[in-house]
Amino acid sequence: MTPGVEPVVRAARFALAHAPNLVFAGSKPRRELAQRGRDLRDRLRAHLREFGAAVEYPPAQVMLGNLAPEALWACPRPWHRSPCAGARAEGPAGVLIDEPSLHAWLARGDAAKLVTLADDYAVELAGRLDGVQVATRPHARLEKALTEGAEPLHGPGDRLVGLVASGHEADEALTGAVVLENLAAKVTGALALRRLLDEVRPEEPVDFLLGSGEEAIGDRYQRGGGNLAKAVGELAGLRGAGGADVKAFCAGPVHALIVAGALVRSGLYRRVVVLAGGSLAKLGMKCLGHLAAGYPILEDLLVGMAVDVVADDGVSPRLRLDGAATLRLGDGDAPHQIAQALTVAPLRRLGWRLSDVDRFAVELHDPDVTEPAGSGNVPANNYRIIAALAAQAGEIDRADMPAFERAHGLPGFSPTQGHIASAVPYLPHAIAGLTKGPLRRVQLIAKGSLFLGRMTTMGDGASVVLERNRG
Amino acid sequence: MLELKDKLVLALGERDGIPAPAIRACAESAGGQVVYNVTQCFV
Numbered sequence: 154m155t156p157g158v159e160p161v162v163r164a165a166r167f168a169l170a171h172a173p174n175l176v177f178a179g180s181k182p183r184r185e186l187a188q189r190g191r192d193l194r195d196r197l198r199a200h201l202r203e204f205g206a207a208v209e210y211p212p213a214q215v216m217l218g219n220l221a222p223e224a225l226w227a228c229p230r231p232w233h234r235s236p237c238a239g240a241r242a243e244g245p246a247g248v249l250i251d252e253p254s255l256h257a258w259l260a261r262g263d264a265a266k267l268v269t270l271a272d273d274y275a276v277e278l279a280g281r282l283d284g285v286q287v288a289t290r291p292h293a294r295l296e297k298a299l300t301e302g303a304e305p306l307h308g309p310g311d312r313l314v315g316l317v318a319s320g321h322e323a324d325e326a327l328t329g330a331v332v333l334e335n336l337a338a339k340v341t342g343a344l345a346l347r348r349l350l351d352e353v354r355p356e357e358p359v360d361f362l363l364g365s366g367e368e369a370i371g372d373r374y375q376r377g378g379g380n381l382a383k384a385v386g387e388l389a390g391l392r393g394a395g396g397a398d399v400k401a402f403c404a405g406p407v408h409a410l411i412v413a414g415a416l417v418r419s420g421l422y423r424r425v426v427v428l429a430g431g432s433l434a435k436l437g438m439k440c441l442g443h444l445a446a447g448y449p450i451l452e453d454l455l456v457g458m459a460v461d462v463v464a465d466d467g468v469s470p471r472l473r474l475d476g477a478a479t480l481r482l483g484d485g486d487a488p489h490q491i492a493q494a495l496t497v498a499p500l501r502r503l504g505w506r507l508s509d510v511d512r513f514a515v516e517l518h519d520p521d522v523t524e525p526a527g528s529g530n531v532p533a534n535n536y537r538i539i540a541a542l543a544a545q546a547g548e549i550d551r552a553d554m555p556a557f558e559r560a561h562g563l564p565g566f567s568p569t570q571g572h573i574a575s576a577v578p579y580l581p582h583a584i585a586g587l588t589k590g591p592l593r594r595v596q597l598i599a600k601g602s603l604f605l606g607r608m609t610t611m612g613d614g615a616s617v618v619l620e621r622n623r624g
Numbered sequence: 625m626l627e628l629k630d631k632l633v634l635a636l637g638e639r640d641g642i643p644a645p646a647i648r649a650c651a652e653s654a655g656g657q658v659v660y661n662v663t664q665c666f667v
Contacts, residue, residue: 403667487646518667528666534640569667602639602665610645610661 160414161469162619163461164353165580167216167247168344169568170255170337170455171208172436173201174307178333179436179452197440198311202449204251209236212519212566213454218246218581222517225564231521233449246581248348255455256306256314257281258340259333262388267332270315271295274308304329324373331369338368338430339381341457343388346428349459350389357463360422362386363413364398365405366429367572385428394426402601403516403575405429406458407615408479410577410597413462414472414617425462431455432570439569442526451522456573460580467624470587476503476596476618486612492538495598495616497546503618507543510561510618511592514579515539516600517567535598536562575599587621595619629655637663 176182176197186193207213211232214220219240228235242249250258257278260268268287270278275289290298295316299305306315317336320327342364350359364382371378382396399409406429413425437452444450462472478499484490500507515535523531539561540554549557567574576597586592601613633656637644644661651658 485645486643488640488642516667523667526666529640531640531667571667574667600639602663604639604644604663605665610643610663612639612643612663 158417158420159465160417160462160472160474161465161622162410162472162580162584163463163466163469164349164584165246165458165460165577166345166349166352167578167581168341168348168457169213169216169247169249170341170344170431171204171249171251171453172255172337172455173450173453174252174309175337175433175455176201176437176440176450176453177307178304178330178433179438180434182437182440185441196444197437197450200444200448200450202451202453206233206236206449207454208242208249209238209240210451211235211237212521213249214240214244215566216246216456216568216578217241217244217249219244222563222566222579222582225566226559231448233451233521247345250344252308253278254281255340257285258344259306259336260287261285262336262340262343263287264384265320265332267318267320267329268315268336269295269298269318271313274314302329304333321372326369326371326373326376334433335368335370335381337433337455338366338457339384339388340430341455342366342381342385342428342430342459343457345457345459346385346389346426349426349461350391353461357424359386359391359394359424359426361416361425362391362394362396363409363425363427364396364429365409365427365572367402367405367432368430381430382428385430401613401615402603402605403572404599404601404613404615405572406460406575406577407597407599407617410460410462410472411474411477411479411615411617414474414477417462417464418474423464427460427462428458429572430457431573435570439522439526439528446525448521448525451519452569454568454570456568456570458573458577460577465622468588468622470584470595470619471622473503473618473620476500478616480612480614488538489542491600491612491614492542495614496539496596497542499616499618500596505594506548507539507546508548508557508561510594510596511586512563512579512583512595513539513561514563514576514583514595514597516575517563517565517578518569518574519567520565522569530565532563532565533558583619587619593621631656633658635661637661639663639665640667
């Protein structure tokens with residue numbers, strides 16, 4: 154084992170998959186459709202976005218790195234009415250693929266041979282499948298399999314284009330719906346990992362993969378067995394890397410960044426990639442609010458991510474483990490207690506004021522997604538608390554709080570993909586700002602809703618600091 | 625002013641607002657009995 158060195162965050166990439174027809178498989182739409190039927194399905198279908206609209210959506214352009222998050226301050230809301238005409242489906246921070254490409258990747262990532270495509274659709278996808286073997290069936294056979302519990306795959310106009318069979322006829326943890334959800338996470342994670350490794354030092358071996366998503370991979374005896382990281386690495390074509398998952402609800406990625414940094418610091422590994430796939434369950438989560446507001450269904454993007462944590466290269470932003478914090482037992486989880494533990498305390502340990510941090514990256518949910526559904530502006534609420542603590546500490550006057558929030562905060566721009574939205578969408582911009590740009594320090598802050606699992610009433614959180622390299 | 629002394633309380637919290645444990649602490653300090661508490665998370 155070579156001696157450790159300080160860890161740096163060298164790069165981050167996102168893979169966005171436009172999945173309008175998977176919106177119907179999202180948790181909220183599925184439940185609402187079971188009660189309200191055809192009429193709701195028709196209304197949802199009428200409000201789905203075309204691929205071009207998803208590409209031109211300003212927050213998507215921020216996710217791809219083609220637009221700075223701060224540019225959204227001046228962009229009139231709702232942002233879907235201010236499309237970025239002529240925008241590209243890829244950028245320095247990642248790529249956005251269309252739904253047929255996603256279907257091809259689901260087939261490519263189908264290790265257990267549970268995906269079947271309609272004969273005619275497989276012909277249309279031939280170019281995207283690129284020689285991948287996939288089972289195909291005529292429509293009549295697909296329709297029969299659906300009556301036996303398989304999960305459908307649809308295209309535009311409710312066209313049946315394929316299905317996902319269950320992994321076992323007597324296992325609730327392997328229903329077709331669960332397998333599809335997990336496959337969607339696997340392939341979007343692999344797309345992000347592949348994008349990262351194609352663009353960033355492809356010749357340098359990856360030692361370890363840390364999964365950090367909220368999916369549950371397993372079967373009836375071990376529903377959360379996990380280690381999607383290795384399945385993702387396999388699909389991305391890696392050899393030689395180990396893997397494991399960090400499970401911490403939405404705080405998973407930031408917890409995993411801390412663990413990755415510690416692994417590099419210890420000298421055990423030199424290159425660790427923190428990754429996660431997208432959440433199919435969260436597609437269409439706020440659809441009723443969007444329908445009521447006359448918006449398109451904005452939650453039609455699955456998002457995967459990959460973050461490169463390596464030994465100090467003299468250039469990339471330092472991952473300050475001495476500025477890492479987690480919400481400990483007994484810290485309390487009211488908003489001000491969380492901010493005290495995750496934002497204030499680590500900065501004080503470093504001898505910094507809150508205003509010494511150029512940007513705080515909190516949960517960066519797109520407010521155009523959350524506000525029509527009554528969930529408020531999540532980043533803004535978090536920045537209000539941080540500014541209040543700065544005022545309480547005497548760093549700023551109370552009247553200066555809005556200016557502090559604007560200067561040190563960010564507009565939300567991430568799809569509501571849970572763990573994906575939690576601070577990490579800012580990473581490509583943070584890395585650019587901390588190397589070529591003027592930033593000196595960024596703090597990433599994530600929260601996890603442990604109470605949702607009904608094993609505790611507690612919340613959780615994690616934070617870490619990035620600092621400009623001295624090299 | 626809400627008088628909670630000797631009242632039964634259902635604490636419905638929201639993670640990005642006031643979580644249920646905080647509501648419970650306030651309600652119990654005011655003399656109420658919290659019979660149910662749950663925190664929702666809407667993102």
